[in-house]
Amino acid sequence: MAKGFMIAGTHSGSGKTTLALGIMGAFSEMGQVAAFKVGPDYIDTAYHRFVTKTPSYNLDIFMQGEEKLRELYIKKSKGRFVSVVEGVMGLFDGLDDTGHASSAHVAKVLGIPVVLVVDASGMARSISAMVKGYKEFDEGLNVKGVILNKVNSESHYLLLKRCLMQDLKLPALGYLPYDEELSLPERHLGLLPVWEMRNLEGKFQKLFEKIKKYIDLEQLLAMVSCDENFVYPWDNISSRGVDRVKIGVAMDEAFNFYYQQSLETLECLGAELVFFSPLKDPFLPEGISGLIIGGGFPEVFAEKLSSNKEMMKSVREAFEAGMPIYAECGGLMYLGRSIIDGAGKSFPMVGVFELDSVMTDGLKRFGYAEATVVDETVLAPAGAVVKGHEFHYSEVVNAKEKTSYIVKKRSKRTYRCGFTKKNCLGTFLHLDFYANPELGRHFLEKCRRFKEGILR
Incomplete structure (x- = not known):
């Protein structure tokens, strides 16, 4: 297994993403990097892929559990020059007051050291007091070094470096001066x-x-270690001998929220993934027997999506023919009657579901959730329980469709979701097929039955 370490921050906004991307890119000039992100994040992993030229994978304890998370890390680290894991939020920030599923939790599960990113602007010896807390808070965590962000000058860095070494015997591995040109733009x-x-x-x-x-x-490379004793099978999600089935997957500027390990799991189970663009292509790919439309930003491209009437007609015809369709978040919005933007302007969409999606000023039902399936869907039989997360600014209004999920938040609040119609499921809940391959098997079996003319 490759040498590996985690880049974690003291808090959100400390600069860990910028530094993680920079370090991944610099190491990629030396060899192939295995990139990972803690938690349910689609955007950061896309940046990882851009700088490393290889896929990045999500490590999510809530959805995957510790063993499957460790298995994914080890499998994807094999043969790589170095593995770099970008943490999430602050080092100890997790699902609750125990820090469950935090960056620190993941680092301990993987047995990898942590490099702590600290925003050092305006600090002198106080850096030692701050870092001491992070280093000693959890004795089971191995904080091996510090990288200082937003440092004013080389002399400022040397002062901070001396403080960390004399007070904590902890090395400063370097710094990054503040540079506005290096910042990445944000939106919702x-x-x-x-x-x-x-x-x-x-x-x-x-x-x-x-x-x-x-x-x-x-x-940095010298201080990280590798453990060659970890061996985990990958065959537990394969389906040898099963006929492959073509699945259309929406992938463009509007729809690109997919976990890499989720797509690879579908391929292991027998899917041949065919990517297409609802923005630019006139029709669905030929020969597909199933359709997946993931999340993304359809609201940003609503006018262009709405103007591609040929593609919307193609999707409706596939639905009417009984093709299994699974749509998450942005995909659900696309399959509704309309998307209504923040200014109140309405853009007609595919119209599979009788519902409208309205953009709001804040996140709706943000975070992890469990869904109990009350009526069979293209993903799961009744009674199944699935874990996922929600992350959206839109909400559904004027809905006249049956729901198949009872969703429960960690706060114990429950609500209905999982809109179903014929062989189509649309939901705000994002899932990971790697975490639950049975969902993928169920979906692909439906697609095979459609291909054989059994499912209509």
Whole structure:
């Protein structure tokens, strides 16, 4: 297994994403990097992929559990030059007051050291007091070094470095001066997606050069270790001998929220994934027997989606023919009657579901949730319990469709979701097929039955 470590921050906004991307990119010039992100994040992993030129994977204890999470990390780290895990929020921030599913929790499950990113602007010896708390708060955590962000000058860095070494015997591995040009623009749901960014190569090349100039990458590599004793099977989600079935997957600027491990699980189970663009293509791909429309930002591209009437007609015809369709969040919005933007303007959509999606000013039902399936869907039989998360600014209004989910938040609040019609399921709940391959098997079996003319 490759050498590996986690880049974690003291808090959200500390600069860990910028530093993680810079370090991943710099290491990619030396060898192939295995990139990972803690938690349910689609946007950061797309940036990981951009800088490393290889897929990035989500490590999510809530959905995957500790063993499957560890298995994914080990499998995808094999043969790589180094594995870099980007943490989430602050180091100890998790689902509750125990820090469950936090970056620290994941680092301990994986047995990898932590490099702590600290916003050092305006700090001197107080840096030692702050870092001491993070280093000693959990004795089971291995904080091996610190990278300092927003440092004013080299002399400022050398002062901070001396403090950390004399007070904590902890090395500072380098720093990053503040540079407005290195910041990445944001909007609702986080960073502006990589799909919509322009001139990224130049921005990241500048970041990589700064990383190589100001951070001791050799020292960083020397302090991380690898454990060759970890061996986990990957065959537990394969379906050898099963006929492959073509599945259309929406993938463009409007729809791109997919976990890499989820797509790969479908392929292991016998899916041949065929990507298409609801924005640009006139028709669904030929020969498909199932359709997946993931989340994304359909509200940003609502006018263009609405104007592609040929594609919407193609999706409706597939639905009417009985093709199994699974739509998450943005996909659900696309399959409704309309998307209504923040200014109140309405854009007609596919019209499979009798409901409208309205954009709001804040997140709705944000966070992890469990859904109990009360009526069979294309993903699961009645009685199944699935884990996922919600992350959206839209809400459904004027709905006249049957729901198949009773969703329960960690707060114990419950509500109905999982709109079903014929062989179509639309929901705000994002799922990971790697975490629950039975959902993928169920969906692909429905698609095979459709292909054989049994399902209508």
